[in-house]
Amino acid sequence: MVANKRLIVCDTVSAGGNKMKKEDSSQANLFSELSEYQISAREFFSTVLLDYLDKTFGWKKVLISYYDTQGQFLSWTYWRGILGDCDQHPYRQLLPHDVIRQTVFQDAVRDELTYFNTEPRLYQSTKIIPENDYEHSAYVEFIEENFKTHYSVTLAFGINAYIQVVLFKTLDQGDFTEAEMAKIKEVYVYLANSYKNFKKYEQAKIVQNIQNKIIASGEKAYLITDDFMHVMSYNQEAIECLKGILGATIAEQISSTTPCSWLPFLLGSEDEHDIKDGVRTRIIKNYEFKIYSYDQTYSNGIVDRYHWITVAKERKSDTVSTKAADSQLTNTEQKVVRLMCNGLTYKAIAAEMVISYHTVKKHVQNIYSKCGINSRFELYKLYNRE
Numbered sequence: 001m002v003a004n005k006r007l008i009v010c011d012t013v014s015a016g017g018n019k020m021k022k023e024d025s026s027q028a029n030l031f032s033e034l035s036e037y038q039i040s041a042r043e044f045f046s047t048v049l050l051d052y053l054d055k056t057f058g059w060k061k062v063l064i065s066y067y068d069t070q071g072q073f074l075s076w077t078y079w080r081g082i083l084g085d086c087d088q089h090p091y092r093q094l095l096p097h098d099v100i101r102q103t104v105f106q107d108a109v110r111d112e113l114t115y116f117n118t119e120p121r122l123y124q125s126t127k128i129i130p131e132n133d134y135e136h137s138a139y140v141e142f143i144e145e146n147f148k149t150h151y152s153v154t155l156a157f158g159i160n161a162y163i164q165v166v167l168f169k170t171l172d173q174g175d176f177t178e179a180e181m182a183k184i185k186e187v188y189v190y191l192a193n194s195y196k197n198f199k200k201y202e203q204a205k206i207v208q209n210i211q212n213k214i215i216a217s218g219e220k221a222y223l224i225t226d227d228f229m230h231v232m233s234y235n236q237e238a239i240e241c242l243k244g245i246l247g248a249t250i251a252e253q254i255s256s257t258t259p260c261s262w263l264p265f266l267l268g269s270e271d272e273h274d275i276k277d278g279v280r281t282r283i284i285k286n287y288e289f290k291i292y293s294y295d296q297t298y299s300n301g302i303v304d305r306y307h308w309i310t311v312a313k314e315r316k317s318d319t320v321s322t323k324a325a326d327s328q329l330t331n332t333e334q335k336v337v338r339l340m341c342n343g344l345t346y347k348a349i350a351a352e353m354v355i356s357y358h359t360v361k362k363h364v365q366n367i368y369s370k371c372g373i374n375s376r377f378e379l380y381k382l383y384n385r386e
Contacts, residue, residue, distance in 0.1 A: 030056040031190050038198035043298050045163050045195070047077060057187075061147060061168065065091065066300040069160045069227075071105045074301035084301065090146055097138035100154055101164070103128055108161030114228070115158055115199040116257055118192040120185040123154040126175055143168065151175045155188050157195055159228065162302070165191070202296075207233045210294055210308045216345040218364060218376060219290075219310040227305040229259035241311040242266075245285050266309075267291060281377070288312050288377050312375035328370040336363045340376055341383050 030052055037052070038044060050062040063078035073095055075084040083089060095101075104123055107113075113121070129137050143149050149168035153176055157163035167184065169176060176184070207224055211233065214222050221237035231254045242250045246262055253260060266289065267282075280291040289309055296304040329337065332353075339349045346360045353360070373379055
């Protein structure tokens with residue numbers, strides 16, 4: 001998968017002092033708004049969310065930095081707009097020396113942090129950078145120069161902590177107090193739960209879109225995964241195929257929140273695939289796997305990658321020849337075969353032949369039965385080998 005990160009910078013205090021501004025009723029309003037926002041939002045950590053935080057807590061200076069899941073910087077979104085990575089980007093000077101980001105990223109990789117974490121992950125700058133080095137560290141020099149601040153707390157979210165919310169305070173305001181840290185933990189939990197629900201809702205829509213593509217392709221057995229070895233969806237036909245490879249208990253090992261240890265074996269490496277038109281094909285124990293990619297892209301440069309995998313039994317010995325197959329097929333069925341071999345979906349075939357989608361499916365079932373095959377892949381091989 002290709003995934004990502006964000007860093008948010010906020011001024012945590014009002015002009016009057018070090019306390020967060022709003023009463024609990026205002027916070028309750030924020031969290032109620034977040035519940036609605038998570039359903040309609042295109043991107044959860046965006047300027048809209050920053051407006052909510054400003055309205056509730058008075059956090060006016062908010063910077064969102066986005067990374068991929070390998071820790072590579074992508075862009076900033078903040079009160080002055082959006083700034084993508086470039087040679088002149090201000091963060092370039094700090095990037096190799098940003099011990100806060102490095103610590104957050106290393107911890108997240110170690111803990112396999114995902115979208116679904118709700119346990120507070122807070123990183124106070126004065127707890128990470130040694131006291132003797134703090135005043136003259138590259139990190140403090142950077143935030144002084146670019147944000148006129150001196151202290152920070154980072155809140156880490158998402159796959160490998162690719163979202164980081166950093167709250168800032170000036171030297172005059174002093175470091176974060178225990179009471180402020182307790183309040184920030186509360187905010188983290190609300191944000192994390194809202195983000196988790198947003199991702200669940202978003203992923204449900206993505207899975208539905210992919211399932212529609214699978215249905216249109218005519219394939220029977222499938223799995224849908226993200227790029228971190230979570231199985232988002234599957235059907236019983238796929239389980240029956242996988243039992244022949246991985247054993248009868250395979251269904252018990254499938255999870256949408258815990259990485260499936262057998263998926264890397266199933267998918268293999270790039271050099272183990274036949275790749276055509278971006279689709280990877282692999283044969284394991286007489287089963288044919290076709291692996292497709294689905295990318296969810298965002299304006300900040302983040303790309304979340306999902307895969308759908310179709311599975312079919314490969315049958316070689318009992319397939320009939322092309323000529324023998326044609327002799328058994330009607331003229332209409334032969335036309336369906338030609339259109340399938342040209343890559344048309346069931347829907348496209350129905351439109352081309354001016355027949356219904358269900359009639360196409362019935363023709364395909366008859367074709368598979370007469371030819372002694374089980375999938376479009378086997379049909380391709382049968383009609384392209386002679």
